[in-house]
Amino acid sequence: MPSIFLTASRARFVTAAVFPVVVMSLGMGVSLAHAAGPSNAGPEAPFLAENDDAMTRMMDAMSIKPSGDVDHDFVGMMLPHHQGAIDMAQAELRYGHNEQLRRIAQEIVVEQQQEIIAMRLALGQPLPPSAPAPDQAQPPSSPASPHAVPPEASSTKTMSMPMSSMRMKQESK
Structure with missing residues (x-):
């Protein structure tokens, strides 16, 4: 029977893996609680619905x-955590208007994709299929964002890999 008490090392692992999610959840809870008010049907509704879906999928x-394998479990929790960040950043790219936040969202997409690749490589897992560049994100059933680059204007569909991941892969050979 497993112990209900956490060892110090397991507590640190759980804290490191779960803390960012709790912080994000609290922030989303405040946003979604505000959205549940009468203004829910406004222009922000599609963004809020998409973010809520992303949070639910991630959680x-x-x-x-x-x-029983700490490394496998860590990656098993971190991959959906990173994908959730990507999904939320893509919602910002679809619906957001603040150019500084849109640039940050683009960086989040790229960096989180790179970290997903690095974690999969570290465990010898297959890589995910390449995804469109972050500036190509389109809402599933709405017209293109005035900020988005049309797909025909950019053919970038590759994902770059951080140098540390490439070194890690080469060193393991």
Whole structure:
């Protein structure tokens, strides 16, 4: 029977893996609680709905059964966490208007994709399929954002890999 008490090292692992999600959830909870008011049907509604879906998918996917392999479990929780960040950043790119935040959202997409690749490589897992560049994100059923670059204007569909990941892969050979 597993112990209900956490060892110090497991507590640090759980804290490191879960803390960012809790912080994001609290922030989203405040935003979504505000959205539940009468102004819910306004222009922000599609953004809020998309973010709520992203948070739900992320939280569900992060609820994994421990495998007994700390590295595998860490990656099992971090991959959906990173994908959730990508999904939320893409919603900002679709609906946001602040250029500084849109640039940050683009960076989040690229950096989180790179970290997903690095974690998968570290465990010898297959890489995800390449995704459109962050400035190409379009809402599923709405017209193009005035800030988005039309797909025909950019053919960038590759994902770059951080140098540290490439070194890590080469050193493991």
